[in-house]
Amino acid sequence: MAPGNYVxxxxxxxxRLRIVLSTLSGRPIxxxxxxxxxxxxGLRDHEVSFLRLMEAMTNGSSIEISYTGTTVIYRPGIIxxxxxxHNCPAGKPVGYFVEPMLYLxxxxxxxxxxxxxxxxxxxxxxxxxxxxxxLLPVMEKFGVRECALHTLKRGSPPLGGGEVHLIVDSLIxxxxxxxxxxxxxxxxxxxVAYSTRVSPSIxxxxxxxxxxxxxxxxxxxxxxxxxxxxxxxGKSPGWGLTLVAENKQxxxxxxxxxxxxxxIPEDMACGLAYQLLExxxxxxxxxxxxxxxxxxxxxxxxxxxGRLRITKxxxxxxxxxxxxxxxxxxxxxxxxxxxxxxxxxxxxxTIKGIGFTNTNKKIx
Amino acid sequence: LNGNGSLARKWDIGKLIxxxxxxxxxxxxxxxxxxxxxxxxxxxxxxxDFFKKSDVSKSSSASDEDDLEKFKPxxxxxxxxxxxxxxxxxxxxRFIGAPKVSDVDQG
Numbered sequence: 060m061a062p063g064n065y066v067x068x069x070x071x072x073x074x075r076l077r078i079v080l081s082t083l084s085g086r087p088i089x090x091x092x093x094x095x096x097x098x099x100x101g102l103r104d105h106e107v108s109f110l111r112l113m114e115a116m117t118n119g120s121s122i123e124i125s126y127t128g129t130t131v132i133y134r135p136g137i138i139x140x141x142x143x144x145h146n147c148p149a150g151k152p153v154g155y156f157v158e159p160m161l162y163l164x165x166x167x168x169x170x171x172x173x174x175x176x177x178x179x180x181x182x183x184x185x186x187x188x189x190x191x192x193x194l195l196p197v198m199e200k201f202g203v204r205e206c207a208l209h210t211l212k213r214g215s216p217p218l219g220g221g222e223v224h225l226i227v228d229s230l231i232x233x234x235x236x237x238x239x240x241x242x243x244x245x246x247x248x249x250x251v252a253y254s255t256r257v258s259p260s261i262x263x264x265x266x267x268x269x270x271x272x273x274x275x276x277x278x279x280x281x282x283x284x285x286x287x288x289x290x291x292x293g294k295s296p297g298w299g300l301t302l303v304a305e306n307k308q309x310x311x312x313x314x315x316x317x318x319x320x321x322x323i324p325e326d327m328a329c330g331l332a333y334q335l336l337e338x339x340x341x342x343x344x345x346x347x348x349x350x351x352x353x354x355x356x357x358x359x360x361x362x363x364x365g366r367l368r369i370t371k372x373x374x375x376x377x378x379x380x381x382x383x384x385x386x387x388x389x390x391x392x393x394x395x396x397x398x399x400x401x402x403x404x405x406x407x408x409t410i411k412g413i414g415f416t417n418t419n420k421k422i423x
Numbered sequence: 424l425n426g427n428g429s430l431a432r433k434w435d436i437g438k439l440i441x442x443x444x445x446x447x448x449x450x451x452x453x454x455x456x457x458x459x460x461x462x463x464x465x466x467x468x469x470x471x472d473f474f475k476k477s478d479v480s481k482s483s484s485a486s487d488e489d490d491l492e493k494f495k496p497x498x499x500x501x502x503x504x505x506x507x508x509x510x511x512x513x514x515x516x517r518f519i520g521a522p523k524v525s526d527v528d529q530g
Contacts (some may be wrong), residue, residue, distance in 0.1 A: 074492060154494065185494040242518045276511045278518045304517075306463050315495070326501075333504040338496070339517055347496040374454070375497075379447035386441060395437045406436075 065089040065132065066387050073380055074106055075159040076351060078113055078133055080388040082120075082163060083359055083415065086386065087134040094129065101128020106149035110150040112156055115143050116163065116171070132220045137418055140167030140227075148179030152216070153223050154185030157208065160354055161194055164227035165203045165234070168419035171227040179214045179221035180299050180317045187213075187223055188301035189348070193313040197349045200309065201234035201356040202274075203227070213255045213287045215297025215317070232420040236363045239344040240398075241406070243306040248273055248335070250302040251283035252328070255292035261324045262286055265300045268328030273302075300328050302335045314338050314347040341372040343405050346398060351381055354393075358385055360412030367408045368398065374406070389413055 063064045066086055068077055081088040081161025102110075102124065110122050110131075147153050153175040164171040180186050185194070191208050199207055205228035214221025249368050252265040262284045273280045286291075299317035310311075314334045318327055338346050344367055345353050357365040376397075382393055394409040439450040498504065508514075 072492070150468070155492075158494065179432040183495050242517070245517055246519045272508075276514065276518060285456045330501045330504065333501070333508050334498050335511060336508040336511060336514060337504055339500060339514055348494055375451060379450055382440050382448075383443065392441060393437075395440075 063256065065272050067091060073384055074164075074379075075155075076355070077384055077388070078110070079159050079162045080355070080384060081133055082113070082117065082135040082138060083166070083276060083355070084388050084413075085130065085135055085418075086388055090131045090133070093131065095127075102131065105155060105383065106147045108145075108151075109156060109159070112145050112160075112173075114184060114280065115145070116140060116160070116167070116173075116352075138163050138167040139419075140164065140169040140171045142172045144174040144176065147157050147175055147219075149178070149217070149219065150179040150317055152178040152184050152219075153221065154179075154190060155179070155189070157190055157223065158194070159186050159224055160225060161198060161206075161227075161352065162188070163197055163283070164206070164225070165198070165229055165231050166415075166417040166419070167227075170230065171225060173225045174211075175223050175225065176219075177214065177221060178216045179210070179212075179223060179293070180297060181216060182264040182317060182319065183201050183377060185348070186301060186315045186317070188253075188303075189313055189315045190252075192249075192301065192303045193311055193346070193349060195350055195383075196309055196311045197345060197352050198356075200237060200239075201353075201360075202231050203229045205229040212291045212293055213253065214293030215255045215295040215299075215388035218294035220293035220295070230417070230420065232417045233412070233415050234360045234364045236360045237353075237357065238366045239310075240366060240407065242343045242368060243308045243310050245278065245304045245306050245312075245339065246278040247281065248276070248302060248304050249284070250280075252282055252287040252292070252298070252300045252302060253287060254298040255287045256296040257298055259284075261298050262317075264324035265298065267275075268325035269300065269302060269332045271325075272329050272332035276336075298324065300331055302331055304335060304339055310344055312338050312342050313348070313350075341370055343368045343370045343373070345369075347373055347375075347377075350378065354381060354385070354408070354410065357408075357410040358389055358391065358414035360415060362414035364409055364411050367410075368405055369408050370385040370405050 066088045068088055068090050093102055114120055117136040118139045121134045123132040147156055156175055187210050195206050207226050209224040211222040211224055252262045254262045260283045266282045301309050301315040303313040305311050314331055316327055316331045350373060386392055396407045398405045398407055411417055434454045436454045439454055
């Protein structure tokens with residue numbers, strides 16, 4: 060299929076996940092045509108920074124970047140983990156770098172303990188609460204129980220100055236196979252409203268705005284105020300809100316946003332509350348931002364069939380893009396079947412695990 | 424592939440996903456289009472039109488989804504969401520303590 064034993068992939072899309080998939084599978088990849096049509100072609104600073112991080116957390120990886128930066132050849136090594144400090148570039152928040160680490164950390168030789176410095180919130184990438192309350196619970200479902208993200212300092216954009224510490228203590232051989240065929244019922248809605256270097260009243264205004272919308276839902280709504288002051292609050296003023304709908308089985312749906320210039324706290328919170336309702340309506344077992352993580356863990360599971368219920372809305376471009384990348388790298392296809400219920404057009408995503416084992420775990 | 428011609432053809436998303444010659448946004452369009460009303464007409468299957476159409480009608484959502492590195496999923500505009508969720512009635516059966524017992528069992 061590919062010359063020189065590489066899996067050849069094209070485009071700048073899904074860059075981090077491709078590197079992650081390659082590392083998990085042990086297959087070298089070559090990513091071509093990275094923004095080759097762009098006025099400013101090639102890899103961006105944050106992508107190079109991510110590659111540096113990958114280099115630090117693995118042993119024996121080799122990365123070749125072409126002269127123009129439009130082609131990258133990545134030969135994965137083994138995941139070693141350990142302690143490390145990563146200074147994130149100004150353009151991307153820490154969530155951009157923490158997120159791919161979650162895919163790798165449980166399968167490492169040593170425990171992961173990475174200190175990330177930089178901006179801790181943004182409009183597009185994962186925020187701290189989103190990871191803590193949205194992604195870590197998904198990992199728990201797959202058997203990664205001891206995993207924590209500590210916020211030492213918050214750093215709002217543009218200047219940042221935040222610090223978060225990712226610790227993954229569970230080292231497992233492979234993720235548990237899941238069978239999630241029922242859409243779980245939501246028992247409560249929680250949230251965190253935070254602020255750095257602005258008046259604490261903004262936090263309360265966000266809470267009010269969100270509660271106004273969510274009071275109609277008819278379940279308990281509990282939003283925590285989290286005001287950061289002094290040295291730990293970074294270099295820039297900022298505020299944000301994360302809303303999480305949770306259920307007794309431990310699945311979560313979440314949305315998050317931060318205040319931009321001139322934004323009104325009530326309006327932002329109100330809009331976000333509506334986004335939470337929308338996300339709930341579009342999700343079955345996992346939300347859209349959690350789906351890739353769940354899918355990858357299903358792929359690298361035992362040689363057994365994992366099943367996950369998804370909604371029709373969750374089949375989007377990202378979903379297709381990821382399944383295609385998984386097929387290229389791992390050579391397996393997922394199967395989608397409609398559920399056997401008359402009043403639902405949900406689908407069951409079935410993926411057979413590749414029987415991955417953590418190479419660092421000796422099998423007794 | 425064998426897609427030409429049949430308007431009422433129901434696309435199997437499981438197969439569409441792995442048809443590498445169709446880009447993801449068109450996969451979604453064909454799949455959704457196949458199940459809902461095919462109002463766009465038969466010219467949809469022709470390549471030239473395909474490109475034009477995906478430029479025009481899909482441009483807004485395509486650019487939203489273009490950067491797959493984005494963590495936050497795409498949401499409709501504030502006003503549309505407000506209109507849609509003016510009452511949370513439609514979501515009642517997703518919450519514990521929903522008043523209608525008959526709806527709960529399909530959860």
